[in-house]
Amino acid sequence: MNALDTRLAALRGGTPPAGFSARAIAGLTANPGCARRALLDASGADKGRISARVGFPGRFGQSTFALARGRAFEEQVKADGAAQLLALLRERLGLAVEEAAYLPLEDVGEHTGREVRAAHTANLLLRAARDADDAGTLFDHPMLRLNVAGHTAYLEPDLVAFQVGGRFHVVEIKSFAVVDGQVDSEQVTAAAQQAAVYVLALRELLADHDLDPEAVSHEVLLVTPANFANTPMVSVLDVRKQLAAVRRVLTRMSRIDSLLEALPEGVTLDLALDAEGNPTRDPAELSAALHQLPARYRPGCRAHCELAAFCRDEARRADSLDVFGPALGGMLGGVDTVSAALALADGTRAPADDEVEIARALRHAESLRCGLT
Ligand code: SF4
Structure with missing residues (x-):
């Protein structure tokens, strides 16, 4: 096992590595900028079991x-x-x-x-x-x-x-x-x-x-x-x-070592399986470890990744516009959070110089929503 394999195995922990399917590789192309997914897939971590252990069980894939x-x-x-x-x-x-x-x-x-x-x-x-x-x-x-x-x-x-x-x-x-x-x-x-x-x-x-x-x-x-x-x-x-x-x-995956470099020392997604193969890892601890892996949530994740519910919850808690996808983030320019966008829309926040146009558009949208025009 080379040094890279050793580090990926440490990230995955004692769980047997999950194989790569064409579906999983295709799923990676749906959100190529997500380091969390790249790291989990490269390490062979079981995203479905990890998601269930941190409180987001769910059926994924075809019925x-x-x-x-x-x-x-x-x-x-x-x-x-x-x-x-x-x-x-x-x-x-x-x-x-x-x-x-x-x-x-x-x-x-x-x-x-x-x-x-x-x-x-x-x-x-x-x-x-x-x-x-x-x-x-x-x-x-x-x-x-x-x-x-x-x-x-x-x-x-x-x-x-x-x-x-x-x-x-x-x-x-x-x-x-x-x-x-x-x-x-x-x-x-x-x-x-x-x-x-x-x-x-x-x-x-x-x-x-x-x-x-x-x-x-x-x-x-x-x-x-x-x-x-x-x-x-x-x-x-x-x-x-x-x-x-x-x-x-695949080129990005071949540079996985640089993503590993950026992780804090000792972070692991080990499920700590018992003799029967059941996870015993403290969910809060596992959740904290997952948060250490940078994610880039997109609404499309729900169709492609077992961790979508966890990552959406994380993005919502972070007040991130990511929950609405990159198109909205692009339209809103430098406005980074949902609450900032809402405050500009209802006028409770005065726009900065570079937000005047966006604020006007948001207020117009808000007035349409409220049926005032
Ligand atoms: S669900 Fe999470 S881990 Fe999966 S691709 Fe989306 S942001 Fe990345």
């Missing part, structure tokens, strides 16, 4: 119903050697169905460990990338690796399609419906962010073996149900913007 629906839809399109999917991809990618093969990579004989699966996946994908053969292959549940803050993250895309002509496409299968061509943009954005992580992992695999990383397309194929039936349809997502965001976040 059981949504997960079950997602699994059922995925099984449907992958049934019979991915027959439905192949039919769709033939149209989109020009795959000759009679030539295409379907390769499930969920386990490797009796070996289902991540390392063995990742090595097996890498062998097959590299062989496919080097092979001039035109035959397309669908690689189902490959295990990819990505270096995050010096650690190996193991990622498992729904599927990677190898197109005729030697180009890989990541396929994401999601169960949210596209109704009359309309989709929930938040869900599509989340799918694109996640797929960008897979594209990057695949590109790095090729680059590490002197192959052209651009052989992995930035166009991701999103398979969703059409309308209210379960008939699958394919949409193409361009994930170049998301790829750039993931790269920026």
